Amino acid sequence: MELKRILGKDNRQAMEEVVRLYGPDALVVSGHKINGKFELIVAVDLEADSDLIDVPDTELTMDAPKSPAQKVAEKSFKKVLHEREEPTLTEDSPKTHESVRAREIVELFREEIQVLKREMQETRKASSWHMQVANPQALTVWQKALMDHPIPNRLRTLLIDSLADLTDTDEAEAQLHAILNESLNTVTELPEDISGTHVFFGPSGSGKTTLIGKLARMVIDRVDPERVAVVSYSDQKLGAWNQMQLMASQWGVNCYRANSPDMLKTVLREVADLECVLIDTSGVNITQHHAEISQYAPEALMHLVVTTEISRSSIERLFNEGLSWDSVNMTKLDESNDAWILIDALLQCSDLQLWLQSSSDQINRPAALINTAKWVAEVIKTVTLAVPDSKISSLDATDGRQQTESVSTLEFLTGIRAQRSDGSETRLEPVL
Numbered sequence: 001m002e003l004k005r006i007l008g009k010d011n012r013q014a015m016e017e018v019v020r021l022y023g024p025d026a027l028v029v030s031g032h033k034i035n036g037k038f039e040l041i042v043a044v045d046l047e048a049d050s051d052l053i054d055v056p057d058t059e060l061t062m063d064a065p066k067s068p069a070q071k072v073a074e075k076s077f078k079k080v081l082h083e084r085e086e087p088t089l090t091e092d093s094p095k096t097h098e099s100v101r102a103r104e105i106v107e108l109f110r111e112e113i114q115v116l117k118r119e120m121q122e123t124r125k126a127s128s129w130h131m132q133v134a135n136p137q138a139l140t141v142w143q144k145a146l147m148d149h150p151i152p153n154r155l156r157t158l159l160i161d162s163l164a165d166l167t168d169t170d171e172a173e174a175q176l177h178a179i180l181n182e183s184l185n186t187v188t189e190l191p192e193d194i195s196g197t198h199v200f201f202g203p204s205g206s207g208k209t210t211l212i213g214k215l216a217r218m219v220i221d222r223v224d225p226e227r228v229a230v231v232s233y234s235d236q237k238l239g240a241w242n243q244m245q246l247m248a249s250q251w252g253v254n255c256y257r258a259n260s261p262d263m264l265k266t267v268l269r270e271v272a273d274l275e276c277v278l279i280d281t282s283g284v285n286i287t288q289h290h291a292e293i294s295q296y297a298p299e300a301l302m303h304l305v306v307t308t309e310i311s312r313s314s315i316e317r318l319f320n321e322g323l324s325w326d327s328v329n330m331t332k333l334d335e336s337n338d339a340w341i342l343i344d345a346l347l348q349c350s351d352l353q354l355w356l357q358s359s360s361d362q363i364n365r366p367a368a369l370i371n372t373a374k375w376v377a378e379v380i381k382t383v384t385l386a387v388p389d390s391k392i393s394s395l396d397a398t399d400g401r402q403q404t405e406s407v408s409t410l411e412f413l414t415g416i417r418a419q420r421s422d423g424s425e426t427r428l429e430p431v432l
Contacts, residue, residue, distance in 0.1 A: 004043075008040070009038070018042050026043075027044075140169075145385045145386060150338075151344075177373070183346075184347075185350070185352065187353045192219065192222060196299065197301070198279065198303060199281065203310075209240060211329060225252035227276070228274065229254035233293070256270070268296055304318060305329045307336075308338070326353070328346070329355050334360060337381070354370045356368065
């Protein structure tokens, strides 16, 4: 499988080009707007080489590695033929951001495939357990609902086993609340009371910059704005630095930008005496930036910012690569509450603590401590309970037609009423 890049003036034109080139079943990995055009990344299958299909494996050979002299000869031949060398992408090249974006997309796609493979392996391992609960008659209403809802296998197994002896729906729901709430740890420090250096990490679009703006707005109510600084570190996303400057000027706080570890070291030395320093980071190379900031600011607290609908690949990258987080913060709670993947990750990493929640992109609306009980209740509401068979039978018994002898509104308006006789026929007579 390989990735192809399609450009169009808008999403519709790009999709038409994808269908024309690769058919209606092409897998679209991502879509972005770049330089006034719409870019689609499409995954297509590699075509088999018909000349090699019937060749035995013993006769297949690889090309011998080329010697340095051959590489120099090829390079010189290319220079003579085209009278120039291939352009090298530098950090200031306009194509640098596109190449970085392409590498990020490819890496995310590979990680998602690996996560899906692991999920399939876990499903096969739990096949014997699924066979035991395959009989619908042996499952309660909540167990059936959890089986049908898209929940990670480990968490689904835990919850269904915990409801094994509970037939009452209210008791089962209370059990779910108790299990999830008792397993989540929270931080009690108020956001307006923070001080020192705080660094915020997270995927692109998770709301890190907006959360920093909200915190800066809350801190300046307690201290002088001159004692507060926001720093943008190695964030090359289009418009990110302008957004940071706009927020800093709006609140009257200091604003700095560092694009390298040396510049970060200089900036940290400049803001060492301030009351509160909030550092925003890029959504890519999180592991590298985490190590760099830990080296130059070991006293800083590392915070992770994620959305409620975080993907499995992002969870694997952020929670299972040896990264330490002082808190986990959630954004965009008003957009979705289907956060079972995030809950499963938090239960697997018992040392993680939840801190702040943000439900709107409006900076004037402050961040608040996460209310785990309310959040868990909203997540549980995403599970759809099936209607019991007894209720379905009662609904089927009543077909909705009028069964009484009273005059209906329609009959009253028309002035007639059906009179039942002893036989099967009915007689209509005017209403007196």
